[in-house]
Amino acid sequence: MLNARRLEAVRLRLDGHTVAAVATRTGLSAPTVSAAWKAFRQGGWEAVPVRQRGRRPGQATSLGDREQGVLWRRLAEQPEPPRPCWSSQDLADALRAETQQEVSPRAIEHWLEAQGLKPSPLSLEGLARKRSIAGRWVRQQVQPVLEQVNKAGGAIWQGGVRVAGPATSVASLPRRYQLYLHGKRGALYTRCLPAPPKADDYLALLTRLAERGPVALIFHGADFQASPEIQRWLANHPDFHLINVPTDAL
Incomplete structure (x- = not known):
C-alpha cells in the first residue's frame, strides 16, 4: 500500500502538482513525497518502492x-x-x-x-575542531595530504593493528591480532593473525591498496619508521601517503 502511494505521488509530481498538494491527495507526509520524488529522479521508477527491511526468508539469524x-x-x-x-x-x-x-x-x-573485531574509524572532522595535540595533528599533517589525494582522484583509507578479543574475556581463547581498514563511509575490511603482523603482512596490505591509484592511509598501532622494508617500499611508491597516528594524538 505504501509503495502504491509512493508511485502515485511521483505520477502526480510529474503532472506538475506541488509537494503539499500531492501529500494531501495521497495521504503521505510531505517528507515521504519528497523522498519518493528524489528516489525517482536518481534511479527511475524501480527506485521508488521501498525495500522490505529485515532478513530475507532463509537467511540465518545466528552462526553455529x-x-x-x-x-x-x-x-x-x-x-x-x-x-x-x-x-x-x-x-x-x-x-x-x-x-x-x-x-x-x-x-x-x-x-x-x-568477537571484538569491529573497531570504529577516527572522527577526523571532530578531532580537527579540537584545540589539542590531536586537533593540531589533523589540521597540519592530515588534512593537507587528504586534499592532495582528493584532487588527484585517489582513495582515502583509515586502518590499524590491534589486539582483539570478544566483549566477554575468556582466558582460554587465543589472542588475535587484527589488521583492519575503513574505506568509503566507514566500511570495515579486516584480517586476523595469531601473532603480531610482520613486514610482509603489512606490505601485502599496502601493495593491494597501491594498485588503486593515489592513496592516503591513516594508520594506527604500528611504527613503520622502524621497518627498513616498508620504508623502501614507500620510497618506491611516491603516490602512497602513509600517515602514522601518533600515540599522543589520541
Whole structure:
C-alpha cells in the first residue's frame, strides 16, 4: 500500500502538482513525497518502492560452530586480490560457498562486533575542531595530504593493528591480532593473525591498496619508521601517503 502511494505521488509530481498538494491527495507526509520524488529522479521508477527491511526468508539469524569455524579460518587467510582484507560481504559470500548457508553481511557484522573485531574509524572532522595535540595533528599533517589525494582522484583509507578479543574475556581463547581498514563511509575490511603482523603482512596490505591509484592511509598501532622494508617500499611508491597516528594524538 505504501509503495502504491509512493508511485502515485511521483505520477502526480510529474503532472506538475506541488509537494503539499500531492501529500494531501495521497495521504503521505510531505517528507515521504519528497523522498519518493528524489528516489525517482536518481534511479527511475524501480527506485521508488521501498525495500522490505529485515532478513530475507532463509537467511540465518545466528552462526553455529561450523559457520564460525569457517569465518575464523577465512579471516586468518589473505583474501584473493585485489581485496586488501575481508569485508562483511566477502565473508558472507565465502560462507555461502562453503556451507550453502545464506547469511547476510549484516549478520556477519553483528558476529564481528560480538568477537571484538569491529573497531570504529577516527572522527577526523571532530578531532580537527579540537584545540589539542590531536586537533593540531589533523589540521597540519592530515588534512593537507587528504586534499592532495582528493584532487588527484585517489582513495582515502583509515586502518590499524590491534589486539582483539570478544566483549566477554575468556582466558582460554587465543589472542588475535587484527589488521583492519575503513574505506568509503566507514566500511570495515579486516584480517586476523595469531601473532603480531610482520613486514610482509603489512606490505601485502599496502601493495593491494597501491594498485588503486593515489592513496592516503591513516594508520594506527604500528611504527613503520622502524621497518627498513616498508620504508623502501614507500620510497618506491611516491603516490602512497602513509600517515602514522601518533600515540599522543589520541
